[in-house]
Amino acid sequence: MRILVILAIAAFSAQAIPAQELKQITGIPENETKEERKAREKRLEALRDSIAFVEAQMALDSSYFVITADRIMLDNRVNIMSPNAGTNFVLVQGDKAIVQLAFNTGYSGLNGLGGITVEGTIGNRKTKVSKKGDISYSFSVNGISISAQVYITVYKNTNQTMVYINPNFNSNTMTVYGPLIPYDHNGDRYGNKVFQGRTIP
Secondary structure: OHHHHHHHHHHHHHHOOOHHHHHHHHHOOOOHHHHHHHHHHHHHHHHHHHHHHHHHHHHHOOEEEEEEEEEEEEOOOOEEOOOOOOOEEEEEEEEEEEEEEEOOOOOOOOOOOOOEEEEEEEEEEEEEEEEOEEEEEEEEEEOOOOOOEEEEEOOOOEEEEEEEEEEEEOOOEEEEEEEEEEOOOOOOOOOOOOOOOOOEE
């Protein structure tokens, strides 16, 4: 997987940006003006976002990824800003999916982290790309404590997502916003880890 990512990044970089320009934006030229620095940083940020998008595409194809929450919306009413990304996530590992919420309330909750952790088997997986270039990735997930439809949107040229989770047995929807990162049980390529609590039996 890591080799594929490296090859994809190299191929993308070579196609998208000429070698001379790539050298210019990754180095710091002498006597660089403030305007030149801003322009270079803007191009570099665009390059990083595009690479993150390629990595997100590959992660979706492999079905090994995690979306860590920057923001959570419950029932389109309760807005939770800046939750702990390591304990609030949607994790896909092959044919298994885990959805976890963990709130710092002082109460251990069902998962021992102040919230709930549910796990199920993925089915009916679908992927399509919109005219704007956004990726839509959907699946059903079914387990002892979860039965839901999950809809993921990855926005063009970023790894930023919106995940809409619609339970089949009630109207308690949840929307998660955050980055999609290639991930397996060893963590992502940056060494980050998510912390899974007790799954509801």
